[in-house]
Each structure stands twice: as structure tokens, then as C-alpha cells.
Amino acid sequence: MEIEDKKDYEIAFLVKEESLVPEVVKLLKQYEAEIVHEGMVKKINLSYPVKKELQAYFGYCYFRLQPERLQDIHSALRTNPVILRSLLMVRTIREVVSHIPREPKRETVQARPAAPQVKTTLPISNEELEKKIDEILS
Numbered sequence: 001m002e003i004e005d006k007k008d009y010e011i012a013f014l015v016k017e018e019s020l021v022p023e024v025v026k027l028l029k030q031y032e033a034e035i036v037h038e039g040m041v042k043k044i045n046l047s048y049p050v051k052k053e054l055q056a057y058f059g060y061c062y063f064r065l066q067p068e069r070l071q072d073i074h075s076a077l078r079t080n081p082v083i084l085r086s087l088l089m090v091r092t093i094r095e096v097v098s099h100i101p102r103e104p105k106r107e108t109v110q111a112r113p114a115a116p117q118v119k120t121t122l123p124i125s126n127e128e129l130e131k132k133i134d135e136i137l138s
Contacts, residue, residue, distance in 0.1 A: 006034065006064040008091035013077075014056040014084040018043070021059050023082045028063055031073045036062040050084045062091065 013024055021041050028035065039060040046054055065073070070088065077086045124132075 005066055007067055008036070008062065008064055009033075009070070010060060010062050010089045010091050011077075011086060012058070012060045012089070013086040014046075014050065014058055015082055016053060016056060016084065018057045020082045021057065023080075024059070024086075025061065027076055027080065028061065028065075028073065031069050031076070032065070033069070033073070034064040036064060053084060056084050 011024070011028070015021060015024065018041055025035060025038065039062075041057050041059040044056060044058050046056055050056065074088060077083055077088070
């Protein structure tokens, strides 16, 4: 069994109790799945009853598996009474690579154009203003 033959998958699941989470991992390993990452388990309130339960523990797991074995796991998940709900997803290359730490992108900041300089003048007296008006009119 070559690692190149395996694909990356993700499973999201709901179980009744937190102590039942290892059962899901055990089920995956039973079908020769290679566990890559186990996510944190969190107690959640369900929007509607699932198998008469209003609360459940949500967990997820990333794993590698030969595609031929996926249908076997899917069937086992549906018939297992420990698991309230499950969802199997294929992980894309982008998702797998996104977990690799990278250097942060450097943003280029463009300089704003300088504001035009406004010439400020001091207030002038009425006499000076009248001289200036006469000068302009003549």
C-alpha cells in the first residue's frame, strides 16, 4: 500500500458523549485509515433532535485512506449506534497545503499624493481692502 494511493479526507461527527469519540477513531483505524489530525471535541446544542438527542459532542478528524475503503467506512458509520451523525469530505490540495506555515505576505502601501498647499493670509484692514479693490477696478 503506497502513500501515493491514499487520499486525504475529513470526517465531522456527532456523538452522545465525549467518551465515545475514541470509538470513531477506532472505527477509522479498523479500515486502515491513517489519522493525520484529531480536532478538539466540543459540546453543542442541536437545532433539532437527532435520534432524540438535543445536545451532542461535535468532533472532526483528518485522515488518509485508500479510496476503495471509503464506502466501507461510510457504511460502518451509518450503522454504528454510537454516532448520531457523520459527514465524510474529500480534502483538496489547497486545504492540505493551507496548514503549512508560511511567511506572512508583505503588503505594498502606495503613498498618497500630497495635499495641495493652501496659502494662508492674515486678515487685512478695511482701508487696505478698499485700496486693493480700487487698484483692481482701475
